Structures are given as structure tokens and as C-alpha cells.
Amino acid sequence: MAKVAGPLIDLVLARVRDPQGSSHPRSLVLGLLSDLQCTLNAAYEDVMATTTFTLTQRQCFYQTSALIPDAIRIKQVKTTGGEYLEKMPLEEMRAAQPQWFRYMAAQPACYGLYGEDGLVVWPAVDTSASVDITYVKIPTVLAVEGDSTEIADEHVETLLQMVELFLLLRVRDKESAAAKMEEVTTRVKAGL
Amino acid sequence: MTRATTLTWVDDLSATQADATLTDDYYDAVVQDVSAIAIFVEASLVAVTSGTSQYTLPSYAREILSVFYDDTELERTSKRELTDYNSVWSLESGSPVAYGIDDESKRTFVVYPVPDISSAAFAFPFGEPFGRDYPRYALSVVHTDVRVDYPKWMDLPIAASVLAQEFRRESNHKDVEVAALWKSTSELLLGMIFT
Numbered sequence: 001m002a003k004v005a006g007p008l009i010d011l012v013l014a015r016v017r018d019p020q021g022s023s024h025p026r027s028l029v030l031g032l033l034s035d036l037q038c039t040l041n042a043a044y045e046d047v048m049a050t051t052t053f054t055l056t057q058r059q060c061f062y063q064t065s066a067l068i069p070d071a072i073r074i075k076q077v078k079t080t081g082g083e084y085l086e087k088m089p090l091e092e093m094r095a096a097q098p099q100w101f102r103y104m105a106a107q108p109a110c111y112g113l114y115g116e117d118g119l120v121v122w123p124a125v126d127t128s129a130s131v132d133i134t135y136v137k138i139p140t141v142l143a144v145e146g147d148s149t150e151i152a153d154e155h156v157e158t159l160l161q162m163v164e165l166f167l168l169l170r171v172r173d174k175e176s177a178a179a180k181m182e183e184v185t186t187r188v189k190a191g192l
Numbered sequence: 193m194t195r196a197t198t199l200t201w202v203d204d205l206s207a208t209q210a211d212a213t214l215t216d217d218y219y220d221a222v223v224q225d226v227s228a229i230a231i232f233v234e235a236s237l238v239a240v241t242s243g244t245s246q247y248t249l250p251s252y253a254r255e256i257l258s259v260f261y262d263d264t265e266l267e268r269t270s271k272r273e274l275t276d277y278n279s280v281w282s283l284e285s286g287s288p289v290a291y292g293i294d295d296e297s298k299r300t301f302v303v304y305p306v307p308d309i310s311s312a313a314f315a316f317p318f319g320e321p322f323g324r325d326y327p328r329y330a331l332s333v334v335h336t337d338v339r340v341d342y343p344k345w346m347d348l349p350i351a352a353s354v355l356a357q358e359f360r361r362e363s364n365h366k367d368v369e370v371a372a373l374w375k376s377t378s379e380l381l382l383g384m385i386f387t
Contacts, residue, residue, distance in 0.1 A: 028204060031201075032348075035201070035344065035345075035347050035348050036348055038344050038345040038347075039345045039346075039347075039348050039349060039381055039384075039385065040384070041345065042345040042384075042385040043381075043384035043385050056320050056322070056323040056324075057320070057323050057324050058320075058323045058324050058326065059320060059322045059323035059326075061235050061322055061334065063232075063233065063234055063235070065232060065343070072343070072345055090258075094265055098264060098265065099263040099264055100265065101258075101260045101263060101264075101265060101332065102260075102262075102263035102326070103263075114230065114233045114257055114258075114334055115229070115230020115231065115233045115257070115336065116229070116230055116231050116232075116233070117230065117231060117232050117233040117234075118230075118233030118234075118235075118257070118334060124323075138343070138344055138345060165377060166205060166348070166377070169205065169355075169370060169373055169374060169377065170204075170205050170206075170207060171207070172367060172370050174367075174369050174370060174373065177370075177373050178369075178373060181373060181376055181377065181380070184380065185380060188380065188384055
């Protein structure tokens, strides 16, 4: 269940012993919650979305950031007929077909990734076709205190601790920040 | 989602102690490092001139991931390997089968053998340079990009890295322990995202 930002701000400010927000304005804490939620979602992949994308004839390479601006990374590609495309390492495409970059077929058979942003839907199609792309999404900005988090509840505590870490570093409370860093690192290593 | 947002975070999180001019430079240095991660990947067409082996990457390109000549992916090699293989490699002509980084500082690369056909004109009536308009005998380079603006989810990892540099430098607010903690914070976030 999503958590409302306002009470989370209260909680963080209480933990850093600034319940009135005199050192850390509530708007600053809200901004950290919002932006760190985006960063954590890039790691935890909680918030996903699906979009239909029309392939360009005879083209297999696409730049994700240009096609889907709110995408962090691609997780799944399927044909509009519902067939999932296998994710294939680019080396295997190269091995399968030396002219793979311009190789064409009626339907794509697999997809591959160049880093975070380069999507290869292969082979390229020689007629018009579409695919459904499921991707890790940039969560909606927490603009006001009534907005709610989108990452999974089990990751909200890590989000709060990460915000605490940033606030402790902001006031250069080194001892507390070092302890918090250790705590957050332990949580992250435990997959929390 | 922009350089400006990240630098505003740097200002806020340093309690307005950060030097705006220096953090601007630190930002540039950090994104140069980050661009090696392949957050942005792009394909660029490079026109081929018959008899010319050396070509230049676009100004925004950072690392070459693949090079294709016409429809064939080229093997990556180095000028030394080419020379070991064939001391007069630059006199060989034909359809390129390999490429090597020529001079990273000048952003150039060479292809081998030297192309004997110039690429077709770069005309894109369909607006699909990598689709129906793909020019014959051209080079396509898939590369990482360096950009001014990074995606929103990178704002705080980059800001933390900039803050690490800001608190490490000689100043009236120098604090190596805080610098180290900001660095660890940035590394922790990047490690979470990219592992």
C-alpha cells in the first residue's frame, strides 16, 4: 500500500531531531523523498509500465530514452499477438548472423540491450509491426505532501533511511551519518 | 531531470556553501565518468569516403560499442594489431572488416581495409536513417553519449559525487570526512542501480 508523503516527512524529521523542520524545510525533505524514490526504483524495479511501440521498417536499433522518456530500463518485449520475445545477448545475435544489424524478417524473434538505453528488436521487420514494451518507470514526482509513494512498501524504510543520511550529511553530523551509512548499506546488502 | 536540478541539490545539500562555478566544473567531470556506464546509447551514421581510413566520432560520443560497415559488424582491433597483422595495412583497400581506435583525444577511429566505395548520399525521404533510408556503404557507430542533462533518477547520485569533490577541495568548508561520506553515498546508489 502506498505511503502518503506528509507522514513520512514527519517521521524523517523526528528521526533527525528536527520535528519542526527548522534545519530541514519540509519542502526539501519532500524533494529528497521524491528524487530518492526515483533512484531507488532504478535499483528495485518496483514501478513498471507497459507501452505499445510501432517498429520502424528495416530498423533494429532504438534509443529507449528518445522513445519512452519515462523509462529507466526495458524489462520485457512482446509482440502485440502476445508472444514474449526472448532477451538475447548481442554476441549471440552476432554469432547467429554476421549481418545482424540489417537482417530482416516478418516478425522479431528476440530483443537485446546496449547498456541502459540501446534497445535492439531483432530481426528488423520489413513490414509494419508493433511490440508491447514493459519497462521500469520513473515514479511520479511527489509534488505535495498529500502525494503517495509508488515503490513497494518493503522498500519505504530504505527510502526513509536514505533521506535521513542525506539530511545528516547536509548538517555535517559525521558520526550519525557514518552510522546511518552503515545501516543503509546493511539493508541494501540484505536486499531490503 | 537536468543539470540545473542537480546543481540546485548540490547547493541545498551543502547548505549553500558550495562554490557555484566550481561545482559546475565538477558536474562536467562527474558526467564524463558516468557516461562510461552506457546510460545513454545512440547510433550515428558516418559518411564514408573512398580511400579514407580515418573517421571522427560525433562530438557527443564517448565510448564506441559497435561499428558497422553497410550491413556488417566490424571486429574491434587496434592500430598496433593491424600493423602486426599487415605492416602496409593502410594501403589495402576493400570493404572494411575491422576498426580500431586511432586517437581518443582526437575522437578518431580507423577502419581496415581502407574503403574503396564512398557511401551513398545521406538522404532520408522517410525520415528513417536506420530504417528504409539507411545509406549503402556507410558506417554506423553505436556509442555511449555524454549529455548535459541526465535522467531524474541520476540527479542525487551525481549530486552526491559533486558534493564529495566540493568538500575535498581547499576551502573554508573543507571536510575530508564529509567528502568521503558523500563519495560513499554516491557509490552506494550507483552500485544499487547498476549491479
